[in-house]
Amino acid sequence: MEAKNFPAVDMEIRKWGAKPESLIQVLHGTQEALGYLPKEVLVYISEKLNIPLSKVYGVVTFYNFFKLTKDADHVIMTCMGTACYVKGGEAVLNALCEKLGIKPNEITKDGKFAVRIVRCLGCCGLAPAIAVDGKDIYGKLTPEKAIEILERYM
Amino acid sequence: MKIYRIHALICAGAQCLAAGGNGFEDALKEELKKHDLTEEVNIVETGCMGSCQLGPLMVVYPEGVIYTKVKPDDAKEIVEEHFLKGRPVKRLLWKQEEKQFPTLNDVPFFAKQTKIVLRNCGIINPEDITEYIAQGGYEALAKAITEMTREDVIKVVKDSGLRGRGGAGFPTGLKWELAYKQNSDTKYIICNADEGDPGAYMDRSVLEGDPHSVLEGMAIAGYAVGAQKGYIYIRAEYPLAIKRLEIAIKQARASGLLGKNILGTNFSFDIELRMGAGAFVCGEETALINSIEGKRGEPRKKPPFPVEKGVFGKPTVINNVETLANIPVIIEKGASFFRKFGTEKSPGTKVFALAGKVNITGLVEVPLGTSLRTIVFDIGGGIPEGHTFKAAQTGGPSGGVIPAEHLDVPMDYENLPQLGTIMGSGGLIIMDETSCMVDVAKFFLKFTVDESCGKCTPCREGTRQMLNILEKITTGNGTMEDLDRLERLGNIIKLTSLCGLGQTAPNPVLSTLRYFRDEYIAHIKDKRCPSNVCSMKGEKNERKVLNRRLA
Ligand SMILES: Cc1cc2nc3c(=O)[nH]c(=O)nc-3n(C[C@H](O)[C@H](O)[C@H](O)COP(=O)(O)O)c2cc1C
Ligand code: FES
Numbered sequence: 109m110e111a112k113n114f115p116a117v118d119m120e121i122r123k124w125g126a127k128p129e130s131l132i133q134v135l136h137g138t139q140e141a142l143g144y145l146p147k148e149v150l151v152y153i154s155e156k157l158n159i160p161l162s163k164v165y166g167v168v169t170f171y172n173f174f175k176l177t178k179d180a181d182h183v184i185m186t187c188m189g190t191a192c193y194v195k196g197g198e199a200v201l202n203a204l205c206e207k208l209g210i211k212p213n214e215i216t217k218d219g220k221f222a223v224r225i226v227r228c229l230g231c232c233g234l235a236p237a238i239a240v241d242g243k244d245i246y247g248k249l250t251p252e253k254a255i256e257i258l259e260r261y262m
Numbered sequence: 263m264k265i266y267r268i269h270a271l272i273c274a275g276a277q278c279l280a281a282g283g284n285g286f287e288d289a290l291k292e293e294l295k296k297h298d299l300t301e302e303v304n305i306v307e308t309g310c311m312g313s314c315q316l317g318p319l320m321v322v323y324p325e326g327v328i329y330t331k332v333k334p335d336d337a338k339e340i341v342e343e344h345f346l347k348g349r350p351v352k353r354l355l356w357k358q359e360e361k362q363f364p365t366l367n368d369v370p371f372f373a374k375q376t377k378i379v380l381r382n383c384g385i386i387n388p389e390d391i392t393e394y395i396a397q398g399g400y401e402a403l404a405k406a407i408t409e410m411t412r413e414d415v416i417k418v419v420k421d422s423g424l425r426g427r428g429g430a431g432f433p434t435g436l437k438w439e440l441a442y443k444q445n446s447d448t449k450y451i452i453c454n455a456d457e458g459d460p461g462a463y464m465d466r467s468v469l470e471g472d473p474h475s476v477l478e479g480m481a482i483a484g485y486a487v488g489a490q491k492g493y494i495y496i497r498a499e500y501p502l503a504i505k506r507l508e509i510a511i512k513q514a515r516a517s518g519l520l521g522k523n524i525l526g527t528n529f530s531f532d533i534e535l536r537m538g539a540g541a542f543v544c545g546e547e548t549a550l551i552n553s554i555e556g557k558r559g560e561p562r563k564k565p566p567f568p569v570e571k572g573v574f575g576k577p578t579v580i581n582n583v584e585t586l587a588n589i590p591v592i593i594e595k596g597a598s599f600f601r602k603f604g605t606e607k608s609p610g611t612k613v614f615a616l617a618g619k620v621n622i623t624g625l626v627e628v629p630l631g632t633s634l635r636t637i638v639f640d641i642g643g644g645i646p647e648g649h650t651f652k653a654a655q656t657g658g659p660s661g662g663v664i665p666a667e668h669l670d671v672p673m674d675y676e677n678l679p680q681l682g683t684i685m686g687s688g689g690l691i692i693m694d695e696t697s698c699m700v701d702v703a704k705f706f707l708k709f710t711v712d713e714s715c716g717k718c719t720p721c722r723e724g725t726r727q728m729l730n731i732l733e734k735i736t737t738g739n740g741t742m743e744d745l746d747r748l749e750r751l752g753n754i755i756k757l758t759s760l761c762g763l764g765q766t767a768p769n770p771v772l773s774t775l776r777y778f779r780d781e782y783i784a785h786i787k788d789k790r791c792p793s794n795v796c797s798m799k800g801e802k803n804e805r806k807v808l809n810r811r812l813a
Contacts, residue, residue, distance in 0.1 A: 171540055229499065
């Protein structure tokens, strides 16, 4: 494969050191910069950290956090932790999916939205809760309120 | 230090922020400016105050007036009435059963708690090390490294009887002693902040509200066992906690409380953060070690135990966040102080994340051995009107349920296992008659099936088979033999799995079978979900069952 440069990856490697144990932290930083982990980048990281590509792939697919394909513009993390579950998180999840015409963990055709199931956002007091784009947390939801919030991002 | 007439503590915990705390703070600052009060009123952003559901919260000192659910529009009235005229705004006070509670100390939710771990949460600004120090912070570290030998430190922790708060309740002093005895130049301390129980957030609140208490606990552990380096392994889902830890570590280094030659002694210790990447099994200590080494987070065989061969093959102490936050108090005030709380075999306090169908949800810290009834009814204000307590779930996916007849059980490391559940990390989910116990068991089993790492067969295949049986039962296709099958399979999985995940995965099923067998039977015999949760699909099902019989 043609040698390419990925300055974002180089920066992460400088920060964490070109050692095998830096892999997960480098993947974190890279995904934050690029939004996901394209194949060429994994090849590059494998060479730089001197880890077989198969091992890199094994790590990437082990952890839920890492993505091999581009993510939706807006990711709605719907909490299905215990507290949210007993307070009706499933109804919120179903409403969101129905509105977008997708199943949980899928991306809409236009690539704009994804609904993802997560386990406890640590906001159990606000159950049921969702987090949009990893930072905006909304709690005490009903299916109707959830749709209202979704529409704000449309 | 500047003297202020009024201190307004605004909760900046994740949940209060989510409920709109920022907007209120901005509005309050604006109002203070308007009335030229910025020199008289000190605004402090604190960590979690505990009663997250009523947030955003603000506590105003010197009186200790507590305001709930404050909105930007309320700022004007609070400033004009309370700050200027000294008349608290009644409509925003804590209300419960028609009664109003003017100050923090009057509210049963707070008055009945005992705060050791959460001593600073909701009181200090977690992003300012001087506030931690002003509360006596880092005195324990100073005492340990200047006045005590390493053996002294271990002895105090052993005498205190502190047991690991991460779930298993292993005696912390003993763990430290085992690591201390290892002959190695390099040793590590790891703080387990992976908090995976879906429905619990105690550790998160400590890290967000009082990060230095954990850093101090780690440094003391490092001194005791002879480690030079510590890692905090934290969930990537906790960005605010990560940010506050980064700030805290930087400030501690700048103050000479972490790094080389701490406080001028020859003890050096530094801490780095490592982010997890969304795998529940990584909370298990050997899987966590693999993850820190950059590998797939699959558990390892024990022995060797981490205290012998941990990260990078070196002796490693792994402790939970809450365990470590207890350490400074034990060192500073002594083992006998700590033993004043809790029971003989379970001394100290425990933080629970009270959630579900209870009037006041939030974080509560109580002495170990406090009864479940006290937590749910006295502190949590009971079950919402028109509903009844059915069961409490403890220990998350590794635990079980406590039914109403055992409401008086003392919550500690001895009594919970006798009821077939565990203390776990502190998740406490209250359920009323609208929760179906079979569905709850299925919920937790789905979780473990998803999170099983796949390395050992009993856990990978066995939990899936159990889930299949539960699916059958909850769609009206179960048979009575399925119940025996669940029990037999569950016990085999417990005995034969490689790590704690599989060894405890059947607990939610076994425990609900123990106390709520009648609900399982209703699903099987009457094809009916008593709580109306499972879609039994009525006739269609019966036809399916019929077809199978014919075939
Ligand atoms: C599947 C599984 C998940 C665990 N998750 C956590 C966790 O999130 N946090 C934690 O502190 N301990 C967790 N533990 C317990 C750890 O393995 C370990 O016992 C603990 O961190 C030791 O610290 P302590 O002695 O201070 O409790 C988990 C164990 C298992 C088997
Ligand atoms: S269970 Fe949903 S935030 Fe904790």
